[in-house]
Amino acid sequence: MPTDVERWKSEVYGNEIREHLLEFAEQGWDTIPEDERDAWFERFKWWGLYHQRNGQESYFMMRIGTPNGVLTPGQTEVVAEVADEYARGPAENPIFGNGYVDWTTRQSIQLHWIKLEDIPEIFEKLESVGLSTQQACGDSWRNIVGCPVAGKDKHEHVDALPVAMELNETFKGNDDHSNLPRKWKVSVTGCREGCGQGDINDLALEPATKEIDGEETRGFNIRIGGGLSRNEPRLARDIDVFVTPEQAAEVSGAISALFRENGDRDNRYNARIKFLMDEWGAEKFRNVLQEEFVDFELETAGEDLRSEYSYNSGYANGGHADHVGIHEQADGNYYVGLDVLVGRMGVDDTKELARVADEYGSGEVRVTQRQNVIITDVPEEKLDALQDEELLDHYSPDPHPFMRGSIACTGTEFCSLSIVETKNRQVRYARWLKENVELPAGVEDFHIHLSGCTASCAQPQIADISLRGMKTRKDGEPVEALDIGLGGGLGENPNFAEWVTQRVPVDEVPGAIKNLLANFEERREGDETFREFVARTDEEDLAELVEPEETSYEDPMMHNTKRTWYPYAEDDSMDASPAPTHGDGTPIASDD
């Protein structure tokens, strides 16, 4: 039997949601009929709006899709202005203040505390510079990810940016592909370092070379069915197909259509294409694609470049593990990757980012899958002055490894699914680790990813140290806790972290990392990386090396942050919530 969500989608979905959204915005949040709220909130996701969690009713998270992470000149400034004017909530975050921009692991942008009543103005401002929230959430083509320096990188096999943009143009707002069984995450990469992270996407186009009619042709191999969510992580599987850049859109559309026709619409937990791949296997998948969805004969896979992949790999093979730092572009200019701790940047800093990008580069800013930003097209002679800018004191191109390696999802601050507080906690962890823990000699890349739940938005399974939200009891009292996983990474032979220690109280996690690193240093062979060390060590032995311990680190958010309306409010009890509110922020209940 189709689910409620499928029923709602069959009634109204896709582009047509917009007119309803604008009408509700005009009339006010409280005019959405009470018995239709679940349906409308589900549909609003397609236009990038996600109703915030319990206690924050009438406020929305807004996601803006920036294909391949590219913000063209002028767009960053508008994002900052929109955040400044519309993304301010009824309470302040103690680290980030009120009004900030989140750069996400899918090279998108998230704003919080958005009021439905402001949507028409926000859409107008965003669309005036070519930005859009369309399909940023919901069951369709999500923001397309890829190498964030595509078209500029010296390590490029093929320039994938035109392909990513063509896919975006073709499948955004495309009625044939607007209602899929579930979300559809696509990665397109042409660089040699693997920074599109195709292995964890539903559809991955990866650089390859194929001899066709006697000619060496550059293009992409296709992998299908990767993803990290729900305790069911999968690596995308090779379906033995090569496409040229010219064929990429047609074949990608065929695969999307295959998913549309064959994905499970009766059970949303089984709907992602990774489960169809489990059921069919790569060979059947290819056969069905060829026979039912493509009109020409597909080429078999070409020679790939996976042995060169370095991005987020945990291996020190000479390639980049991220995009932080100052790097020469193919055209002789430079890109400057700035570390944004846990991906969150205040509105004033975002305005500064726009100004600095404009003054020293082309005005373009790019977002990476490690929640960082890149200023591109900086002439060599301007590099020194750029580095003297105050902005770079806070968002460094040469950060400490614990700062550089930190990723965190949204967490209980706003998210319904999360079990624990995340962003602020990872900031506290990184700062404490920087002050108190020595990394073994030569370790410059060390990735710690904190995700609040098994949805895995912080991509915990592909980090050196994976942290995942949980609960436990400490001295009889329930407290927030984290599962600890080790040794995940992508690269030539990607693998997911082993969850070696479960339910560590959050105040003992920094001590656990400190002890683990000391144990690693003691047992390290030569200059092996942490991932290599984990790979050659038994899981049981690893668990013994973790050693959770209380330290000078103190965690102010040990309690159930989900039981608060906002964890950082002075009175955080649910009863103190001002929500739901009118468009001007005044509580609806108090005067109705």
Added chain:
Amino acid sequence: MSVSLRVLDDGAWVSVNDAREVSVSELWRLDDPSFCGCELPDFVVENVLDVGADGRTVSAKVYGQCIACGHAGVPGWVPVGRLREGEFVDIDRERVVLPVRRGDDSE
């Protein structure tokens, strides 16, 4: 009187009449030694899988784990609230011991 019961947002919560009533991350004491061997499993709710009503009792099927022993899985149907004249009445799920009912048909 009809009551709408649903699981929404990737299993984040139970909706009753279009209002969010039960959320993941709660800690429940289950009267279900068969789940993991613990006398009263100390169960953290990670995902809501299904919701149904048996008379006036609203029950949910959830995925989670016992934080005492680490066993993870799906217990039977767990009562999460009651219906009174079509309205959802919460129970203090984190402070009472919740019975667990076997079987797949709570509609």
